[in-house]
Amino acid sequence: MWYPDPETLRSPLHASLAVAIEQAILTEKLPAGSRLPPHRKMADRLGLSVHTVSKAYDSLRKQNLIDGQVGRGSYVSGPGPDAAPPRTALEEGFDFSTSRPIRNQEHSKQFQLSLQRLTAELNPSALQDCGFSSGHDGRRAAGAKWLAACGLAAAPEQILVTNGGSHGMSVALSALTRPGDTVLSDCITHNLLVSGCSYLGLKLSGLKTDSSGILPDALVKACRTSGAKVLCLLPSLANPVPVMMPEDRRRELSRIADDHGLYIIEDDPLGPVAEDRPPPVATLVPERSVYMSALSTCLMPGLQAGYMAAPSHLLPSLTGRLLSFGGAGTPLMQELAGCWVSDGTALEIADWQRKALKSRYRTVCGVLNGIPWTGHPAALHLWLPLPDGWSSVDFSQYASQMHIAVTPDAPFLPPDTRSPGAVRISLGAVQDETRFSKGLGLIAALLKLNPHSLPQLAF
Numbered sequence: 001m002w003y004p005d006p007e008t009l010r011s012p013l014h015a016s017l018a019v020a021i022e023q024a025i026l027t028e029k030l031p032a033g034s035r036l037p038p039h040r041k042m043a044d045r046l047g048l049s050v051h052t053v054s055k056a057y058d059s060l061r062k063q064n065l066i067d068g069q070v071g072r073g074s075y076v077s078g079p080g081p082d083a084a085p086p087r088t089a090l091e092e093g094f095d096f097s098t099s100r101p102i103r104n105q106e107h108s109k110q111f112q113l114s115l116q117r118l119t120a121e122l123n124p125s126a127l128q129d130c131g132f133s134s135g136h137d138g139r140r141a142a143g144a145k146w147l148a149a150c151g152l153a154a155a156p157e158q159i160l161v162t163n164g165g166s167h168g169m170s171v172a173l174s175a176l177t178r179p180g181d182t183v184l185s186d187c188i189t190h191n192l193l194v195s196g197c198s199y200l201g202l203k204l205s206g207l208k209t210d211s212s213g214i215l216p217d218a219l220v221k222a223c224r225t226s227g228a229k230v231l232c233l234l235p236s237l238a239n240p241v242p243v244m245m246p247e248d249r250r251r252e253l254s255r256i257a258d259d260h261g262l263y264i265i266e267d268d269p270l271g272p273v274a275e276d277r278p279p280p281v282a283t284l285v286p287e288r289s290v291y292m293s294a295l296s297t298c299l300m301p302g303l304q305a306g307y308m309a310a311p312s313h314l315l316p317s318l319t320g321r322l323l324s325f326g327g328a329g330t331p332l333m334q335e336l337a338g339c340w341v342s343d344g345t346a347l348e349i350a351d352w353q354r355k356a357l358k359s360r361y362r363t364v365c366g367v368l369n370g371i372p373w374t375g376h377p378a379a380l381h382l383w384l385p386l387p388d389g390w391s392s393v394d395f396s397q398y399a400s401q402m403h404i405a406v407t408p409d410a411p412f413l414p415p416d417t418r419s420p421g422a423v424r425i426s427l428g429a430v431q432d433e434t435r436f437s438k439g440l441g442l443i444a445a446l447l448k449l450n451p452h453s454l455p456q457l458a459f
Contacts, residue, residue, distance in 0.1 A: 001035065001036075001037050001041075002024060002029060002030055002034065002036075002037075003037060003042065003045050003046070004017065004020035004021065004024070004046070005020075006045075006046045006047060008020060009046065010120065013048060013052050014052045014053075014055035014056045014059070015056070015059070016120070017046070017048070017052070017053065017056040018056040018057075018059040018060055019116055019120065021036070021056065021060055021065075021066075022060065022063070022065060022116075023113060023116060025065055025066075025076055026109055026112060026113065027109070027113070030076050031076065032076050032077065033075060033076060034075065034076045035073055035074070035075050036057070036066060036073065036074040036075065036076070038073055038074075039053045039054055039057065040053075057074055061074075064077060065077065093402075093403025093404055093405065093439075094403065094404045094405065094430055094435065094436075094438075094439030094442070095405045095426070095429040095430060096404065096405060096406045096407075096425045096426050096429060096430065096439065096440075096443070097405040097406055097407045097424075097426060097429065098405075098426055098429040099297075099380055099381055099424075099426050099428070099429070100297075100301045100380070100426065100428045100429055101297065101298060101299060101300065101301065101353050101380065101428050102353060102356040102357065102360065102427070102428040102431065103300065103301075103428075103431055104349075104352060104356075107299075107300060107349055107352070108300070110345070111300055111302065111303070111336075114336055114339065114340070115332065115336060118332060118335055118336060118339070119332070122335065136334075137156065138338055139161050139328070139334050139335070139337070139338045140156040140157070140159040140160075140161060141156045141159075141338075142337065142338035142339075142341040142342050143156070143159040143160075143161060143307035143309075143338075143341075144156045144158075144159050144309075145341050145342065146271070146293065146295075146307055146341045146346065147159070147291070147293060147307055147309055149271065149272045149347060149350075150268060150271045150272055150280065150293055151272075151277065151279050151280050151283070152279075152280045152282055152283060152291055152309060153283075154291075154309040157312075158309050158310060158311070158312065158315070159307055159308070159309055160307070160308040160309075160310070160315070160318055160319065160322055160328070161305070161306075161307060161308075161328040161329060161334055162292070162294075162305075162306040162307065162308050162322070162328070162329060163304055163305070163306070163326060163328070163329030163330070163333075164294045164295075164296050164304045164305065164306045164329070165192065165267065165269050165292065165294035165296070165297060165306055166192050166196075167306070167325060167326070167329070168267075168292040168294065168306050168308050169190075169192055169193060169196055169265070169267065169292070170196055170200075170321075170325055171308070171318060171321045171322050171325055172265045172290045172292065172308070172318065173196055173197065173200055173202065173230070173265070174200055174321045174324075174325075175290075175314065175317040175318045175320070175321045176229065176230050176263045176265070176290070176314075176317075177200070177202055177229050177230055179200065179201035179202065180201060180202070180203070181202055181203070181228075181229045181230070182202070182203045182204075182205055182226045182227060182228040182229065183197055183202050183203065183204050183205070183228065183229070183230045183231075183232060184205050184207055184219065184222050184226070184228045184230070184231045184232065184262070185204060185205070185206055185207070185231070185232045185233075185414060186206060186207060186209050186213065186214055186234065186239055186241075187206035187207060187208060187209055187413075187414065187417055188206070188209075188239065188240050188241050188383075188409070188412050188413060188417075188420065189204075189206065189232065189234065189239065189240070189412060189414065190232075190234055190238065190239065190240070190267065190412070191240075191411035191412050193232055193267075194411060194412065194413065194414060195411075197414075203226075203415075204414040204415060205222060205226055205228065205414060206413070206414035206417045207219060207222055209241075209243075211243065212243065212245055212246055212249045213233075213235060213243050213245040213249050213253070214233075214249075214253060216249075216252045216253060216256060219231070219253060219256050219257070220256055220260075223256065223257075223259075223260035223262065224260075228262060229262065229263065230262060230263050230264070230265060231253070231257050231262045231263070231264050231265070232264075232265045232267065233245075233253070233264060233265070233266050233267070233281055234267050234268075235250060235266065235268075235278075235280075235281060236268050236270060236274060236277055236280075237270050237274055237376050237378060237379040237380075238267055238268065238269050238270060238297075240381070240383055240409075240412045240424045241374050241383040242374060242375050242376040242379035242381065242382065242383065243374075243376075244274065244277060244278075244376060245278070246278060247278035247279065250278055250279075250281050250284060251284060253281070254281055254284040254285045257285060257288065258285050258288060262288070263288050263289070263290070264281055264282070264285060264288055264289045264290070265289075265290050265292070266280060266281045266282050266289055266290070266291045266292065267292050268280060268291065268292065268293045269292075269293060269294045269297035269298060270297060270298045270378065270379075270380070271293045271295075271297075271298045271350065272298075272347065272350050273298045273350050273353050273354050273357070273378050274354070274376070274378035274379075275354065275378065282309065286311060287311045287313075288311075289310075289311075290308060290309070290310045290314065290318070291308065291309045291310070292306060292307070292308045293306060293307055294306035295337055295340075295346065297380070298350055298353060299340075299346060299349045299350060299353070300349070303333065303336065303337060303340075304329060304330065304333050305329060305333050305334055305336075305337035354378055357377065357378050357379070357380070357427060357428075358377045358378070359433070360427040360428075360433075360436065361375060361376070361377040361379075361427070363433070363436065363437050363440065364382060364427070364440065367437060367440045367441050367444055368440065368444055371384075371444060371447055372385055373385070373425075379427070380426065380427055380428055381424050381425055381426045381427055382424070382425045382427065383422055383423075383424055383425075384406075384422055384423050384424070384425055384443075384447075385420065385421065385422045386421045386422055386423065386447070387447060389450060389451045389452060390421065390447075390451050391419070391421060392408035392409045392410065392419055392420075392421055392422060392423055393408055393410070394451065395408070395423060395446075395451075396408040396423055398446065398451070399443065399446060402442060402446070404439060404442060404443060404446075406423040406424070406425055406443070407423060407424040407425075407426075408423055409421070409422045409423065409424070412424070425440075425443070
């Protein structure tokens, strides 16, 4: 019969005991069906009162981790690390619409255990102190280490800690523009940039692109005619059309932006997941660049933490907006992010993510053989142009009737941009490899059908 180590228990004792038992369940030291010691035996072994043990057991029972039966005692009822949660209606089908990293059960377990360890070890004030709008020194040092892995050398004092990618984009846009200003981007860009500019009263103008990104001539023309203040770039696979912008294009766009006094917001949520990538644009024009990376995109969806680097003359404005938009995020998440970056866990998960995405890419190449699409072995999604006869809206709606969720092109289009007739397919939302391949096969089959010959569905 399993007992926790009494030396690990801290006040309040009932909560500490409950956490110890929960960790044993999650790590399978106590698999489902294991019997727990009776209240009095547990109390005698640990030097606790029976009342304290009863409170711990009651807490675990409310979490459905243990169950008790009169005459039989208390048993582990789950959930166990491999227990499947109830499926939602969408999970019963195929969700290719949500852009998120591929998840690993071991990483999820590590995430939960790290949170428990931090809440037990940290001084409570560290989890409640919101006095530093830009992040504590230790968290900013972790940010500098993470950005170094992304290819950007930045001192800790240049780093702002953010609450993820959307938060960082809002902060940067509001700091570098005023309502009515023009922002330049790809003609197909991140949906958060489209919505963010709309909320802030900014004019978003999409520029022509090719397979390497924004065309330099298109940027020159826009600089001369639009009076733009900011250029937003997604040069490292974050665009809905996954493009790894080559170094020569990065240098040319940087030179044009510098010549015309444009500030550059570079969003790099995938960070070091992609190998052999060119240096960030921010290394080419550091005095005019704001660089961002988010851990929730390349590591785990629940890890809402990110880092922003900027030149010293922009930091006061960015810091002020950061405070207005909620400060440096949740202290517990920032502590966890800093620990994972500092001890190497973050890079280990990024390496695992890279390998998992390569596997998904190979699956796509096999299932969509003969069908035009744009992707990359390290991208979280692919861009799928639709055959003649399909509109983006009609295809996504028809697919939804087959319990397949895809994202139509509209959310990624700046105002006055014509629909290219395409959908974005996420590679990470469907976690099971077999189901991923099956769902992708259904999409491939639908693409080969003539939409005019299909039965009309009531949308």
